[in-house]
Amino acid sequence: MKNMLLAPPQTCGDCPIRHRAICSKCEQDELAVLETLKSYKDYERGETIVWAEEPLTHLGTLVSGVASLNRTLEDGRCQIVGLMLPSDFIGRPKRNSVAHDVVAATDLTLCRFEKPVFEKLLSNSPALLSRLLTMTSDDLDAARDWMLLLGRKTAREKVAGFLSMLVRRNIQHDGMPSGRGIELSLPLTRSDLANYIGLTIETTSRQFTQLKQDGIIELTSQRDIHIPNLANLFREASEPDIALNG
């Protein structure tokens, strides 16, 4: 067998992302209902979870792994318009399709509900509805941040900006690192990465070697990065380093 996925949690109480997913505002009684209606499904790296413009049958939360939202033009040009990490919500209620493919960037596990079932839950649970609004608003803010990166930043800033984004999302959930440095593991291939930041693989690669030579990052392996100084990275990304204060 190609790959063993971690066994998904059996109960919501054990769920590692329980406190930041769509269900995080639900009380015990609501949670009990969700528990009976959810089901887990695993996908392998490269599998398409949802096809653009095709009927959307399930909605759900990413429990582990990484997925990308891919928008592709007829001639093959591709832009990744969203990166889904554990606890992110995938799909859109009250719509029978979405405009992008959802693709497993790594092996991953989904906690799913059938779409009509979830829609009914939503209409009966203000906690769920309000949490989904907050998460959607956060996604919108992130998308707009990314528009600035795509529209106005240089290749070097784009790569540094991507790494900064990953660091921020790590910090958000794991807390501040003890020292000033930090370890990072890339969840994307160079090709995905390029499609996410609006460059070619070649320029992306070149910028990586540049940042390495300039001491901003250190590659411990193909996928693992050590960042000796976060402030330096944020500066290269032309981002305010608010994540370091507060």
Place this chain on the structure above:
Amino acid sequence: MKNMLLAPPQTCGDCPIRHRAICSKCEQDELAVLETLKSYKDYERGETIVWAEEPLTHLGTLVSGVASLNRTLEDGRCQIVGLMLPSDFIGRPKRNSVAHDVVAATDLTLCRFEKPVFEKLLSNSPALLSRLLTMTSDDLDAARDWMLLLGRKTAREKVAGFLSMLVRRNIQHDGMPSGRGIELSLPLTRSDLANYIGLTIETTSRQFTQLKQDGIIELTSQRDIHIPNLANLFREASEPDIALNG
């Protein structure tokens, strides 16, 4: 006086955007409550309605005119990350600031609520909450569409794509045009437009003259455009012309 704005409607019943704004799903009783709490405010072209990272005191709906959401870097580079047209909702509940300036691109009128007041309304009205979720999801879809344009499209496609987007939004509200052609009035200066599609004013202008020479568009005045054939425009934008069917 520099400019007379249209008098805003006195009652929600007269409101021109009543059926597609945040309040469109409210019943008469809820509407009556909103009526007592709303207030109108006019802004002149160029005025900043909300400053990025500054306390957000009001939320509301754009009644008339156009506003842009501007994200600006320290060195002056600017990207417009959203274009607000009448009926769009401005601001974010449960957050005390936003990451972008909101700027009046034309003279405009807002239908506003004080933020804490609106938040209370939201928590008591599923109709309001659910409508806001739908609108936010639509904004997210639009932002992701735009990421594709910013990250992967050529200058010519970007300009054509901008015009296509305007046409679609017009059609959405006014219905299909009778003939195959359509009139369009640009709500943005060249500079705003360039900042929206991630180009300089110079390239934007060059692409306009190109599209003009190629017969895709005809400029009747600086701001007014005639599009003889929509399908041609959509093709230049590398967009599927779904808006023409259905």
Place this chain on the structure above:
DNA sequence: CGCACATTTGATCCTGGTCAAAAGGCGTGG
């Protein structure tokens, strides 16, 4: 009419794209 500002046009430069080849990783099988 004349001034201020927006837009267009022109000439040149440079960042990132393209095409091509080399180097590095990794799994399979001898």
Place this chain on the structure above:
DNA sequence: CCACGCCTTTTGACCAGGATCAAATGTGCG
């Protein structure tokens, strides 16, 4: 354990689309 082949990533040489700098033209308003 190593050799082979496949695929990903890096590096190189060259090209081109859009940026930059500068000037001309157009437009609205006092």
